[in-house]
Amino acid sequence: MPAPPDAPRPVRHPALTAAAALGLSVLTGLVVLAFLGKFPPAPRDAGRAGAVFYVVAYHYGYAFYDRTFAEVAAMEVKAGEPVTLYIVPSQALPREMVLEYAERSLRAPIGGLAAGDPQIRKKILEDFALGNVEHIIGITGLPVYVTTNVTAALNARPFRDGGPATLREAVERGDPTIKTVTFTAKRVGAYDVLCVDSGMDGAGTCGWGHKWMVAKGAFIVRGQ
């Protein structure tokens, strides 16, 4: 049998190879820079102008403060207005304040326990002892998803030594435990603030009561 004729091979072209290699090099460089954090991983929102709120996350609820540090029942913003939230874990504050915030959890039923049930206090103290002091704060339907980081400041203790004395001082000092998130709420409505479950199937939580850390409709977006 005669040897089969070779199929016409595509013609190699050095200029095309060089152009493709250059393009791939740029792409590879961008990916590497992105991984090293030198390349913006996400489009940045506008600066810190607009509404500002401070959210203290405690076991197991939230206290909301406006720009003047006055406590408010809910955070209200206008649609299209940039919003900056400062997320402050209560453990960033002195022991007395942490316990004072935690006492608020006794005022309402939680996790099947009646309001004021001493089991709630016991559970809170257990969480402190276990080091379940972090929260993952999210607002449903909005790009807010912030994981607190107070463990490093606690030095393996349940309460902090030598931290800021007040919320205002913590904010003004730029305490490293405070996380911020800036976004623009575009859709009118009332949104829930919650401590997000961990784990792919939502089965895991940061500790016993975090699952019930939901402030229903606490973020309100009004029309212009």
Place this chain on the structure above:
Amino acid sequence: MTRDLLVLAPVRRALRFRPFQFLAIVPAALVVAVVVASTWFGIDHPGFNFGTVFTWVVWWGALLLSFVFLGRAWCLVCPIGAAGEWVQRLRLWGRSRYTAGLELPWPRRLRNLWLATGLFLVFVWLDNGYGMSNSPRLTAGLIAVLTLASAWIGLVFERRAFCRYVCPLTAFIGLNSLFSTLELRRREAEVCRADCATKDCYRGNATTYGCPMGEFPGGAMDTNLLCILCTECIKGCGHDNIGLRLRAPGRDLWAMRRPRADGAFAAVTVVGLATLIPLVTYAWLPKVRGLLAGVLPAGIPPNDPPRLVAVGLLFAIGLGASVALVYGFSFLSRRAAGARALPARALFVHYAYALIPLGLFKFLADLLDHALRTWGALGDVTRALLLDFPLNRTVAGRVTVVHLLGPVETYLIQILLLLGGLLFTLFALHRISLRLFDDREVALASFLPMAGLGVVLTLVSLWMLGAPLL
């Protein structure tokens, strides 16, 4: 009993349509683009991020199911492999006159599955040790790295060298596809041997490319191991001698004429990853991690060096145990078959492929449990994605956890799946023994120890599925 789908005119027309593969890739590429945007920019929570839920629940599940019915159909639509091909061909579907590729041959020493099997182990280690499937950013990174690797390798080497020799999933997909109910093969061997002088299916012609995987559909290709169903040979065959056939499941496992050691080792790796390696990791991880914590700085998982090293060590031990076990039973098989038997190494190479259904059905059993629990999350994450498309920075709310079946019912179905896998393995082992030995009694003697191994591995899987989580 087979049925050739290409006798159906609409199927034949569709598969011969030049842009067929490109049109099949486009939807997959769009989904992968959304997944990359979502995992890179989106919410850094595995259960709330569309990309991670889609990749590790939907895609992974669909991939496992596709092995059973469609072979390497994922490779047909995979945009990662296509990236290298597009760079090389400079065309999305047509035959190009020019190439940007250097078209170098892949190094001879690497023309096997060893590298791909090693990379597959790294892939699984990254998941078990570093929680890749629980990290949106790592998931995005994996896709980016694989796409760039495919493009670079496509630029330097000929054909789809990345897909054949490097892709960490190529051995896993190829081996499991041996079980598939779909096969692409030549119809009449004589036509290819005597009537075909051009071998267009391998070499290509003026309008079609030769097999991108370097296979020879008109010649030695007798398994699904490396056939990515790209349909290039269907388009190129001037004798209309390529068929796409439905067949009984698992036929390749025993009909393979030339099993190779690299494929056999990869098969044992895949089966080990489904059976013995999880067992070893389950039993010893806390202890080994504790020991290593004395010499390595501990951290918070996944950045916990003692845990990472412990997982790596236990993987090595589990893999070693898997190979030793299969080799040991091959040795017993040789002893049982008597002096006329093949060497234990040859039996290892032949019989290893028959164990694949054990691994595949264990993976399916694992998937069943996962899918029955996490399917509700898919609706939540899709809703969240649509609120901030495609960046996915929005929290969906709580993850919906709906248990479609209770744990007992789930476990019963898992038992049935594992027993199904065992039956297929026993059948494949039996057929291989009959192929290896003319004497039926000798074949039976050789078969029995390997069947015992199949039972042992199934019992391990059954125990693991019922074991409490760590």
